Amino acid sequence: MNNRQLAIMRLMDSRKKFTARELAERFQVSVRTIQRDLNDLQELGFPLYAEVGVHGGYRVLPNRILPPLQLTQTEALGLFMMLEYLERVPDFPYGSIREHLAEQYFGSLPEDVQELIARMRRHITFMQRPSVAPEAVTTGVLQAAVEKRAIAFTYHSRNGEKTVEAYPLGIYFDDGYWYMPARRRERVLLYRTDRMKALRVLEQTDDTVPHLQAWLRAEDGRSGEEVVLRFTDFGQRLAGSDPLFQTVEGNTWRGRVPHEEMPYTARRLLSYGPEVEVIRPDGLKEAVKELLASSLNQYL
Known part of the structure; x- marks a missing residue:
């Protein structure tokens, strides 16, 4: 694909319809040359079709194929590392892009770049827990x-x-x-x-x-009350990677929690075990105690 054909693809994306003569005048080539370019693009899978008549021209289908990626080697390596991460998220929206890139784009790369990506995959993995939604x-x-x-x-x-x-x-x-x-x-x-x-x-x-x-x-307008938690040093390190409690300072976390979120907060705190203590409110303390008692009863 030459530079003119890439420019034609971009131009087609910016207009709803065009004629071969308009393209020929824009790129200062013959209509015959433009028609050869359009044929080449169609053979590459670019979805365009012609409308006949006085007001006819060429149109691009809505789900068109966009211009190809022009990446440096470093960018290509980064792209495939991102795809490796997305493999751990099987329900990622429009996830079919992973298979398409892995097969079509990867296959178009030079052999030395393919070999480098294959070697890199042996030295990296992501332990992200995948969800199971389709x-x-x-x-x-x-x-x-x-x-x-x-x-x-x-x-x-x-x-x-x-x-x-x-x-x-x-x-x-x-x-x-x-x-x-x-x-x-x-x-x-x-x-x-x-x-x-x-x-x-x-x-x-x-x-x-x-x-x-x-x-x-937006500010949460739901009714709630202030929650105060005291973390151990190790608990504070754990909270640093927890979006809910990562603002802990000086081993203490303060925040307003909606009443309807208290059961969820209690279950979240249960995962910290002895590394966190609920200072207030009393209702959250009791919710954590009930969860602990329920867990203990399974082993009695």
Whole structure:
């Protein structure tokens, strides 16, 4: 593929329709040369088709093939290391890109670069715990959020399965799982995508649904109370990699926790064992004690 053909691809992406004569005038070549370029692009898989008539021309299909990546060797190595990481997240939206790059793009690289990537793969791994939701769920949720469309799905909660209709704000990845904040009636509730199945994107839309970034930046208006925790030195080091408690200073963490999040907070604290102590509130202390007693009863 020459530079003119790359430029033609970019130009086609910037317009809905064009003619061979317009391209010939723009690149100062003959119409015949442009037609050969277009034929070459079609053979490479670029999805364009012709419309006949006075107002005809060439169009590009919506799901078009974009210009190829022009990467340096260092950038190519970085790309494949990112793909290696994504292999640990099997439900990554549009995850089919991994297989496409691994087969098509990797195969187009020079042999010495392929050999270098193969050697690097033997010296690196990612211990990220993968979640188990199918890619179709995360991809469908993300598409619906962008289009501000409602979705319906079956959700498996602690109280059993239930059918839910809601407007997704987006998805975020945390500690091996994808989470979906979604507005249901007037409340925004949080769902784990690996507990969702039978997802359907509905026709109704709502332009007032906020996007994920705006929701994350907004202040939490839910009622709650201040939580104070005391960590050991080792507990503070553990909390440094925990998004919930990483702001701990001087072995003490203070923060406002919504009442409905207290059970989740108690379960999170249980994983720290003796490395953390709840100073207040008393309700959170009792929730942790109940979880400890329930765990101990299994071994009595």
